[in-house]
Every structure is written in structure tokens, then in C-alpha cells.
Amino acid sequence: MAVSAHSLLKSMLLLRLPITTNTIVPPRVSRPSSSPLNLISCHYLNASNRTKSRHFHSPTLYTRTAETPKKHLICFNYNTSASHGKGTNYLELTDDELMRQCEMDTFKASGPGGQHRNKRESAVRLKHLPTGIIAQAVEDRSQHMNRASALKRLRALLAIRVRNSLDIDSYSPPLELLQILPLKSTIRGSDCGPQIGPKNPKFILGMQALLDLIFAVDGSISEAGKLLGLSTGALSRLILSDDSLRMAVNDLRNSKGLKPLR
Amino acid sequence: MKLGLSRACFYSSCSASIFSSSIPSLTTIKPKIPLFLRPPTYSVASSDLQKWHGWAKSLASSVGSSFVESDDGPDSTLLCRELNWLLEDSLENRSSSSCFSFAACNYDSLDGIENVMLRISLDDLYQLWKQRIEERRPFQYIVGCEHWRDLVLSVQEGVLIPRPETELIVDLVSDAVSNNEELGQGLWADVGTGSGAIAIGISKISRSYGRVIATDLSPVAVSVAMFNVQRYGLQHVTEVRQGYWFEPLKDVEGQLVGIVSNPPYIPSDNISGLQAEVGRHEPRLALDGGASGIDYLLHLCSGAAAMLKPGGFFAFETNGEKQCKFLVDYMQNDIAGSFCNLNIVSDFAGIQRFVTGFRQ
Ligand SMILES: C[S@@+](CC[C@H](N)C(=O)[O-])C[C@H]1O[C@@H](n2cnc3c(N)ncnc32)[C@H](O)[C@@H]1O
Numbered sequence: 001m002a003v004s005a006h007s008l009l010k011s012m013l014l015l016r017l018p019i020t021t022n023t024i025v026p027p028r029v030s031r032p033s034s035s036p037l038n039l040i041s042c043h044y045l046n047a048s049n050r051t052k053s054r055h056f057h058s059p060t061l062y063t064r065t066a067e068t069p070k071k072h073l074i075c076f077n078y079n080t081s082a083s084h085g086k087g088t089n090y091l092e093l094t095d096d097e098l099m100r101q102c103e104m105d106t107f108k109a110s111g112p113g114g115q116h117r118n119k120r121e122s123a124v125r126l127k128h129l130p131t132g133i134i135a136q137a138v139e140d141r142s143q144h145m146n147r148a149s150a151l152k153r154l155r156a157l158l159a160i161r162v163r164n165s166l167d168i169d170s171y172s173p174p175l176e177l178l179q180i181l182p183l184k185s186t187i188r189g190s191d192c193g194p195q196i197g198p199k200n201p202k203f204i205l206g207m208q209a210l211l212d213l214i215f216a217v218d219g220s221i222s223e224a225g226k227l228l229g230l231s232t233g234a235l236s237r238l239i240l241s242d243d244s245l246r247m248a249v250n251d252l253r254n255s256k257g258l259k260p261l262r
Numbered sequence: 263m264k265l266g267l268s269r270a271c272f273y274s275s276c277s278a279s280i281f282s283s284s285i286p287s288l289t290t291i292k293p294k295i296p297l298f299l300r301p302p303t304y305s306v307a308s309s310d311l312q313k314w315h316g317w318a319k320s321l322a323s324s325v326g327s328s329f330v331e332s333d334d335g336p337d338s339t340l341l342c343r344e345l346n347w348l349l350e351d352s353l354e355n356r357s358s359s360s361c362f363s364f365a366a367c368n369y370d371s372l373d374g375i376e377n378v379m380l381r382i383s384l385d386d387l388y389q390l391w392k393q394r395i396e397e398r399r400p401f402q403y404i405v406g407c408e409h410w411r412d413l414v415l416s417v418q419e420g421v422l423i424p425r426p427e428t429e430l431i432v433d434l435v436s437d438a439v440s441n442n443e444e445l446g447q448g449l450w451a452d453v454g455t456g457s458g459a460i461a462i463g464i465s466k467i468s469r470s471y472g473r474v475i476a477t478d479l480s481p482v483a484v485s486v487a488m489f490n491v492q493r494y495g496l497q498h499v500t501e502v503r504q505g506y507w508f509e510p511l512k513d514v515e516g517q518l519v520g521i522v523s524n525p526p527y528i529p530s531d532n533i534s535g536l537q538a539e540v541g542r543h544e545p546r547l548a549l550d551g552g553a554s555g556i557d558y559l560l561h562l563c564s565g566a567a568a569m570l571k572p573g574g575f576f577a578f579e580t581n582g583e584k585q586c587k588f589l590v591d592y593m594q595n596d597i598a599g600s601f602c603n604l605n606i607v608s609d610f611a612g613i614q615r616f617v618t619g620f621r622q
Binding site for chain 2: 106115124141
């Protein structure tokens with residue numbers, strides 16, 4: 001439970017930055033069922049969706065935060081900067097910190113619950129309040145584990161949906177992006193360590209930076225490849241190695257009238 | 263309250279005669295081993311397992327929403343999910359990916375002649391899934407366990423299956439302990455412990471110096487709770503005692519730093535309308551809270567006043583808003599001066615579920 005003063009301070013500072021450069025990418029309308037993310041529903045806080053997403057009092061721990069001064073500070077900060085914030089920074093938050101930006105509810109509130117019911121309420125839905133992104137998990141066997149899965153999905157969604165603009169002329173890839181590149185990249189120094197693959201939780205950070213770049217070059221894989229010291233083919237293979245990354249890139253290419261990678 | 267008293271007499275006489283022949287004594291109750299812990303001794307052709315899986319799936323699908331309509335029971339989506347979990351617990355290699363590739367109907371990729379190792383015979387698998395659908399036997403009794411928080415707890419007929427809502431009691435205790443070191447180092451009680459869920463959950467968080475005593479009147483619950491405590495290697499911090507609420511705790515009266523309980527709170531009249539998995543299969547002793555459902559909660563409130571040290575913490579689960587308010591009112595008026603900082607806490611479905619507070 002204890003969050004170090006340092007990380008608290010850091011997250012507060014990050015959240016306070018007046019950032020105007022990020023955008024949230026609209027979600028796909030449908031996903032092929034082969035997608036590993038097909039259990040996720042995402043939508044925004046706009047009028048039409050709001051009616052769909054059920055709004056409970058954010059219960060228990062996360063509303064009772066006012067009791068402990070530490071948590072209160074975070075809430076306060078996040079309230080004042082709601083709907084701003086930088087995607088990368090969300091991903092840098094610890095699970096506890098990210099959770100505090102979320103409203104959690106379970107699905108079925110019909111009926112009295114508790115001893116009356118067997119199962120079902122172990123499903124969990126998290127709404128990330130600053131972005132309105134929703135992640136849910138139903139397939140784990142305890143509520144606790146569903147919460148952890150939903151949080152993991154939320155991170156993937158934040159990486160995919162929250163875009164940071166960057167300046168192509170002075171572009172130099174951040175370390176977390178270099179780390180997911182294959183070793184043959186000509187700009188990847190040997191100090192980057194072994195290549196981080198999609199199964200590693202750190203992959204998400206690199207994926208986010210890669211998507212930022214690909215968006216900045218309007219979906220051109222050869223352009224992005226040049227900036228990363230990779231051939232078009234090598235970068236394509238990297239993109240195709242992760243389903244959610246591939247789909248995010250193809251959504252963009254689609255919207256620009258480019259052919260999908262396959 | 264009158265009713266509560268007479269029930270009290272009835273149960274205490276029960277507990278006094280617990281070792282007589284009418285009720286099995288503790289030593290004769292052997293907890294059942296959950297499926298996932300049994301040895302994988304059954305070799306089954308994967309084509310036969312596939313056949314079973316196909317049959318089980320169509321049985322689940324045939325349910326549609328009929329259970330939902332009759333008593334708000336499970337729909338076929340949930341039943342299919344349970345089927346995957348049953349497979350996960352039965353297969354030797356329980357990595358869920360291997361189950362999912364199996365369940366994904368991708369049968370062509372599996373060699374039909376290849377054998378797989380199961381922890382249960384194929385006949386029993388047919389039997390169990392039939393019971394699940396036709397008798398509405400709870401899934402958790404079928405596999406003999408429930409996943410609760412990060413724990414996998416053994417359960418069996420005679421013991422309440424711990425509920426997801428109750429997971430929060432552990433968080434409430436964790437909060438209380440993190441704000442007050444003394445609470446983490448003292449003696450706690452989980453009364454009416456059932457499978458031992460809450461007791462084990464809080465034993466793991468107050469790992470430092472605290473101790474937990476778990477009590478239950480039901481001999482089955484006591485032996486299952488002991489089994490679970492041992493499985494998590496917590497015998498040195500978690501003790502299980504049998505008896506009527508606080509009676510087995512007489513020796514520690516006034517010494518507890520915390521009490522948690524999820525006592526039976528369903529009004530007697532509601533029992534017959536419960537979803538079949540609950541009403542037909544779970545022990546009435548674990549559900550029925552008397553005419554208004556609140557008898558035991560009131561008993562526990564007054565008991566807690568005597569059992570807790572000054573500054574001690576309690577958290578009780580209730581049936582919802584009405585019982586929460588009633589309890590708070592009772593503590594503020596009928597037994598005024600005993601407790602302070604009373605708080606009603608909602609569960610994740612937004613239902614006012616818990617009452618917490620401190621001994622004055
Ligand atoms: C609703 S269940 C809760 C079980 C467990 N604490 C949980 O949350 O999963 C209530 C428990 O109280 C026990 N119980 C009922 N009457 C009791 C009594 N008079 N004294 C002690 N335990 C009792 C039942 O056997 C049952 O295990």
C-alpha cells in the first residue's frame with residue numbers, strides 16, 4: 001500500500017504539466033474475434049456513451065481516499081487536470097497510482113448480491129477517469145485477479161489510444177522504443193540490452209513510442225523505418241509481432257487510405 | 263432479538279454435544295481434496311476428451327437464459343466459462359493457454375490418438391457436468407475450490423463458497439492496519455469463518471506479528487478452514503476453533519485488536535427464492551440470518567464491545583443498505599458509547615455492504 005514519497009511527488013508533477021499535445025485516438029468500431037483485446041470495450045466520455053457506461057458511486061477504497069492525506073493529494077491533482085495528462089506518464093504510474101485514477105465497478109448490480117448470489121460479480125470494469133478509457137475483465141476466477149487483468153489491459157489501451165505529438169525534424173527515439181527494436185537496427189546501441197518482446201510488460205512503453213512515431217509520419221512504415229535504422233520489412237515484422245500494435249497501425253493506415261500490413 | 267436468543271440456545275446446545283454420535287466429530291471429517299490438487303493419474307485419449315468437451319458445451323448452450331429467467335442463475339456464457347475452468351483444473355498441464363487452445367475448438371491441430379493426463383476420470387467428468395447443469399450444483403463444489411483474491415481456497419458441500427464482495431473486507435483491514443501499526447501486531451478474530459477466506463486473507467497482510475483466530479460452529483467449515491490454513495502454511499499465525507460465535511474466544515475477551523465477520527444475514531423468508539446454486543446446495547446455517555436477517559449481526563455487535571480492546575477495529579458484512587443503517591443506529595443509540603468512527607462502505611456494485619468502526 002505504501003507509495004514512496006518520491007513516486008507520489010513524481011506522479012503529481014507529471015499530472016500537473018499543462019500538456020496540450022496529446023490526442024486520443026478513436027476506438028475501432030469492431031474487432032476481429034482473434035484479437036487478444038476482444039474482451040475490452042472502450043469508449044469515450046461523450047454524451048451518447050455516457051448513458052451506456054453505468055455510473056456508480058466509485059465505492060470503497062477509491063472514494064474513501066479523502067481519509068488519508070496522501071491519496072487525497074492525488075485525487076485533488078487529478079481532478080484539477082482531468083482530461084489532460086500525457087500518455088507516457090500514465091504508463092509510468094505504478095498500479096496503485098493508476099488505480100487511483102480509475103473508477104471501478106462490477107457488472108451486475110441487479111439484486112442484493114453478497115450471500116444471495118453465486119459468482120458473476122467477479123467481473124470487473126475499470127474506467128480511467130482522465131481519458132474515459134474503459135477496460136474490463138471477466139475471465140479470471142476471482143475479482144482480485146480480474147482487477148489485475150483489467151489494469152493490464154488498461155495499460156495496453158492507454159498505449160494504443162493516447163497519442164503524443166512529436167517533432168520529426170529533431171526526432172531521436174526514446175530508450176524504451178530502442179529496446180523493442182531488433183538488434184539489427186543501425187541506430188540501436190549495444191547498451192540497449194536484449195530485444196524486449198511483446199510478452200514483456202515493458203513492451204507497452206516501447207509500443208506507445210513507436211505508435212507516436214508512426215502517427216507523426218502518417219502511417220508510412222518506410223519513413224518510420226528510416227528514423228529507426230530499420231528496413232521497411234524489418235519494421236513491418238516488428239509491427240506484425242503484436243496483434244494490438246498491428247491493429248492500431250492498420251487502423252491508422254486505413255484512415256490514410258494506405259494498404260494494411262499483413 | 264427474542265428469536266436470536268432461542269436460536270442461540272439451540273446452537274449452543276448443538277455445539278455442546280458436538281462430539282456426540284449425532285454430529286460427526288472433527289476427527290471424522292476429512293476435507294475433500296480439490297480437483298486441481300489431485301494427482302493426474304487418468305490417461306485419456308484426447309479425442310475422447312474432445313467428445314466430452316463438445317457434449318458439455320452443447321449442454322451448457324442449451325441452457326440459454328432459462329436459468330436467468332427462473333431464478334437469476336447463470337447463463338450459457340458463464341457456464342461455458344466455467345467449463346474452461348473445469349478443464350483447466352482437470353488437465354495435468356494447467357496452464358490456461360493449453361486449455362484455451364483445447365477449448366478453442368481447434369481440434370484439427372490436436373493429434374486424435376495422443377493421450378492427455380487428467381486428474382479425474384472421464385466418467386466422473388460426464389457425471390459432474392451433468393450435476394452442474396441438471397442439479398445446478400455450484401461449480402465451486404464440483405471443482406472443490408474457489409478463487410478468491412489471490413488465493414485458491416478449498417470448498418465443499420457444507421461450507422459457504424466465499425463471495426467476491428467479501429474480498430473487500432481484507433482491503434478494509436489492510437487500510438486500518440496501514441494507518442495504525444498496533445492493529446497489525448495484535449490478535450484478530452474472524453467469526454463464522456467458513457472456508458477461512460477472510461482469516462487467511464488478513465493473516466497474509468498482517469504478516470508481521472499479528473495473529474488470527476477463526477471460529478465456526480460448523481464442523482465441516484472448521485475442518486475445511488484448517489485445511490486451507492495449512493495449505494498456505496499459516497498454522498503458526500492462524501488458529502481455527504469450533505463453537506458458537508465468541509464462545510470459543512472467552513480466554514481472549516477484551517484482548518482483540520480486530521474482529522471481522524460475514525455472518526448469515528439473509529432474512530429467512532428469502533431463502534426459498536434464492537438462485538438454485540445457493541438455496542439448494544449451500545448450507546442454510548451459513549445463509550439464514552433469522553426473520554429480518556439481522557439477528558447475528560446484532561449479537562456480534564454487542565459481543566464485539568466486550569471482546570475488543572479500546573481502539574480495536576471491526577468490519578462486518580451485511581445484506582445491504584437497510585441492515586447497514588440499522589446496525590449503525592443500534593450502535594449509536596442502543597449501545598451508545600461502545601463504538602466510534604462508524605462507517606458504511608459500499609461494495610463494487612455500489613451496494614452499501616459493510617459497517618466498520620472502532621471500539622471506544
Ligand atoms: C455467510 S457464511 C461466511 C463464511 C466466510 N466467513 C465467508 O465470508 O466466506 C457464515 C458462516 O457463519 C457460520 N455460523 C453460523 N452460525 C454460527 C454460529 N452460531 N457461531 C459460529 N459460526 C456460525 C456458518 O457456519 C458460516 O460458515
